[in-house]
Amino acid sequence: MKAGNLSDVLLRSLKPGPKAYKKTDGSGLYLVVTPAGGKLWRIDYRFDGKRQTLSLGAWPVVTLAEAREKLLVAKREIKAGRNPAAAKQALSQAEKAAALTFEKVMRSFLEFKKEHGYEDRADSILSPLRKHVLPALGDRPLTEITAREILDALLAVKRLRLDETARRCRQYIGQVF
Numbered sequence: 001m002k003a004g005n006l007s008d009v010l011l012r013s014l015k016p017g018p019k020a021y022k023k024t025d026g027s028g029l030y031l032v033v034t035p036a037g038g039k040l041w042r043i044d045y046r047f048d049g050k051r052q053t054l055s056l057g058a059w060p061v062v063t064l065a066e067a068r069e070k071l072l073v074a075k076r077e078i079k080a081g082r083n084p085a086a087a088k089q090a091l092s093q094a095e096k097a098a099a100l101t102f103e104k105v106m107r108s109f110l111e112f113k114k115e116h117g118y119e120d121r122a123d124s125i126l127s128p129l130r131k132h133v134l135p136a137l138g139d140r141p142l143t144e145i146t147a148r149e150i151l152d153a154l155l156a157v158k159r160l161r162l163d164e165t166a167r168r169c170r171q172y173i174g175q176v177f
Contacts, residue, residue, distance in 0.1 A: 004029065004068065011059055014039060029071045031059060041067040043074055047083045054085045102145060103138035106176045125172050128165050132157045133173060142177070 004025035014023060016037040024030040032040045041056035056062055056070045074084040106129060113122040136153040137145055150173055157166040 006031065006064055008064055011039065011064060025064075025068070027071060027075075029067060031067075041070075043071055043084075045074065045078055045084075047078060047085075052083065052085050100142045101138065102140055102142055102176065103134055105142055106134075106138075106172075109176050128157075128169050129172055132162075132165065133169055137173075 004027070006023060006025040010023070011031065014031070014033050016033055016035050018035060020032055020034045022030045022032055022042075028044045030042055030044070032038075032042055034040065039059040041059060041062050043054040043056060045052055045054070054074055056067050059067075062070070077084040110122045110126055113119075113125070133153055136156070137149060140149070150170075154166050154170055154173075157169055
């Protein structure tokens with residue numbers, strides 16, 4: 001690919017200003033330098049007659065060469081009649097949903113409790129959830145868990161004649177959600 005206007009040396013030398021500013025590389029690819037010092041890759045393009053912007057990531061995580069390669073991929077998508085920003089957004093939402101399992105959110109919730117002075121309480125919450133709820137819901141994405149699945153997990157606890165534990169598990173599950 002033909003080299004654009006930017007170089008690694010120039011990217012390293014860019015300093016933040018009072019307002020965000022752009023440094024263009026060509027073909028719609030540019031770097032936005034934020035007042036906080038962030039350096040963010042963007043592509044501007046037209047799709048269905050409308051101006052669109054695609055975010056590619058932050059420099060130096062996404063290198064100049066990688067940004068140029070992503071530009072080529074996006075241009076191929078546009079040429080094929082697909083909007084690269086819409087495809088990226090759909091993929092991103094699917095990744096986020098898969099990443100937020102009940103167990104991960106529960107552990108994050110318990111860490112929050114510990115950080116705010118409820119360390120002994122966090123341990124007492126974890127015990128019944130680990131024993132009764134995590135086997136049923138732990139690896140499931142939060143967005144896919146149904147009310148019926150929660151009810152089934154709680155009824156299993158009640159069948160063990162642990163009514164108070166079932167009530168607390170219901171309360172904890174609600175707090176996690």
